[in-house]
Amino acid sequence: MSDAKGPVTLKLILIGNSGVGKSSFMNRYVNHRFTNMYRATIGSDFLSKTVHVDRDTVTLQIWDTAGTERFQSLGTPLYRGAHCCMLVFDVTSKASFLALEQWRKEFLIQGEPQDPSDFPFIVLGNKTDLSDREVSGRKALQWCKAIGAEYFEGSAKDDVNIEKPFLRAAQCALEQYKKHTLENTGHFQITCKQPRETRNTCEC
DSSP states (O other): OOSSSSOEEEEEEEEOSTTSSHHHHHHHHHHOOOOSOOOOOOSEEEEEEEEEETTEEEEEEEEEEOOSGGGGGGHHHHHTTOSEEEEEEETTOHHHHHTHHHHHHHHHHHHOOSOGGGOOEEEEEEOTTOSOOOSOHHHHHHHHHHHTOEEEEOBTTTTBSOHHHHHHHHHHHHHHHHHTHHHHTTOOOOOOOOOSSOOOOOOO
């Protein structure tokens, strides 16, 4: 029997510099397709996929975000409500890897997760099919260990290691959902102590 009551929708966010392959990885995972025709994401886009996570059936709502500064204002409404964040970089671009720290901080500020210290991040290195690599797996693992994230790498083009990072992201997202079920219902409980000195109404 499923631990989750009814259908559960989990929100995954893919963020990182423009051109690292966020759209390609998402489309390869959901639609099993890849194209060499690069088209920059305008604002944001999302795809859905229903998967089995342990004993639960969940729907992943995977959001692919623009990696350019002029769309960063969309971050606040887009990041909020996410259950897991996937930080994506290009292993042939050291700059895209170094930018992950800023993307992570941006998410924590704008997304306002209930427990920032316990929010799950999955780091994904794309384009391992290319030979001009600038970021080693060892270096990426060191950084992930420092921030408490899990690391995966693969190739959207060659269809290498596509399922594992998304499955792990789904597992982390489900754990996050179950920890904060009340928050995900959209209901908030506000309590206020009435001042003892006066009998005024609540001054929240």
